Amino acid sequence: xxxxxxxxxxxxxxxxxxxxxxxxxxxxxxxxxxxxxxxxxxxxxxxxxxxxxxxxxxxxxxxxxxxxxxxxxxxxxxxxxxxxxxxxxxxxxxxxxxxxxxxxxxxxxxxxxxxxxxxxxxxxxxxxxxxxxxxxxxxxxxxxxxxxxxxxxxxxxxxxxxxxxxxxxxxxxxxxxxxxxxxxxxxxxxxxxxxxxxxxxxxxxxxxxxxxxxxxxxxxxxxxxxxxxxxxxxxxxxxxx
Numbered sequence: 001x002x003x004x005x006x007x008x009x010x011x012x013x014x015x016x017x018x019x020x021x022x023x024x025x026x027x028x029x030x031x032x033x034x035x036x037x038x039x040x041x042x043x044x045x046x047x048x049x050x051x052x053x054x055x056x057x058x059x060x061x062x063x064x065x066x067x068x069x070x071x072x073x074x075x076x077x078x079x080x081x082x083x084x085x086x087x088x089x090x091x092x093x094x095x096x097x098x099x100x101x102x103x104x105x106x107x108x109x110x111x112x113x114x115x116x117x118x119x120x121x122x123x124x125x126x127x128x129x130x131x132x133x134x135x136x137x138x139x140x141x142x143x144x145x146x147x148x149x150x151x152x153x154x155x156x157x158x159x160x161x162x163x164x165x166x167x168x169x170x171x172x173x174x175x176x177x178x179x180x181x182x183x184x185x186x187x188x189x190x191x192x193x194x195x196x197x198x199x200x201x202x203x204x205x206x207x208x209x210x211x212x213x214x215x216x217x218x219x220x221x222x223x224x225x226x227x228x229x230x231x232x233x234x235x236x237x238x239x240x241x
Contacts, residue, residue: 055210143167
């Protein structure tokens with residue numbers, strides 16, 4: 001029941017987070033003026049997730065011959081506490097809270113909430129952008145190349161733009177995925193990515209309304225909410241269901 005939102009760009013960005021936080025000794029040297037492609041299993045840059053911030057994360061998936069699919073989430077972090085408000089359902093909002101005393105799902109329109117059982121919980125502290133990168137790393141060998149494209153002002157924020165080419169090998173098939181990724185210099189984290197797959201599909205992830213000032217009330221269950229059993233709350237419920 002807990003969130004399952006593992007799109008391709010999130011996998012890559014999660015890989016960036018996990019790999020770039022490894023030891024400096026494992027990272028290949030990269031001159032700031034170099035735009036050469038570098039083949040490596042670790043990024044030539046370092047990223048981190050701010051201890052406290054809030055933003056809107058928008059993911060747009062474009063498949064050839066189909067209408068774009070847009071999902072939007074309001075995300076926030078305050079130390080070990082996390083919040084994600086899912087706007088993809090359209091008719092109703094779904095809020096996920098990861099607090100020291102448990103993980104909860106809230107339906108603001110109905111003013112109800114449920115606490116997740118132990119077998120429904122996830123360890124979000126190891127996956128900042130909701131990705132299953134460790135599973136990907138253990139299943140398929142990955143050859144990654146990085147290219148620094150230079151500084152770029154993105155939505156008023158200073159960022160460094162990179163091209164990342166991932167070669168994924170599986171039995172009987174080899175595929176290449178190219179991603180442009182923008183690393184915010186102040187936040188030290190990706191704020192935008194554009195992924196192009198071999199099948200012609202394209203996925204864009206972008207953070208907007210980024211703020212390092214976090215409202216502490218976001219991490220509290222509002223007064224007046226009724227606690228219900230998890231079975232009463234389903235992911236992305238609709239009014240006409």
